[in-house]
Amino acid sequence: MLVTRKCKRTPKGYVDVFNILEEEGLLSHDLAEEGRGMAKFRILLVHGYIRVDPRVVYEILQNKPDVISNMAKEIIRKLRDK
Numbered sequence: 001m002l003v004t005r006k007c008k009r010t011p012k013g014y015v016d017v018f019n020i021l022e023e024e025g026l027l028s029h030d031l032a033e034e035g036r037g038m039a040k041f042r043i044l045l046v047h048g049y050i051r052v053d054p055r056v057v058y059e060i061l062q063n064k065p066d067v068i069s070n071m072a073k074e075i076i077r078k079l080r081d082k
Contacts, residue, residue, distance in 0.1 A: 002026075006079065014039035026078050027071060034067045 003011050007024045011017045015036050022032035041060070045052055 002075070014042060021075065026075050028074060031067070031071050031074060034064070035071060038064075038067070 003009055003017050003020045006026070007020055009020050009024075011020055018027065018032045018035035018039060021027035021035070022029060027035065
């Protein structure tokens with residue numbers, strides 16, 4: 001919704017959301033890269049293309065708990081600055 005309303009663009013998929021947010025200057029390259037990785041992992045989980053190792057999911061949850069929060073904070077800050 002954010003990309004469609006604020007950026008006036010329609011993403012082609014979950015990964016494209018992060019491409020557009022980066023291109024529009026609403027997300028840094030590093031956080032956009034994290035987002036692209038999460039989107040790809042989500043696709044694997046939802047569609048079951050591979051059997052996901054629960055240890056990988058646990059590791060992600062342990063090592064990346066602040067990524068989504070940091071993305072939201074950065075987007076909000078950049079929207080306020082525009």
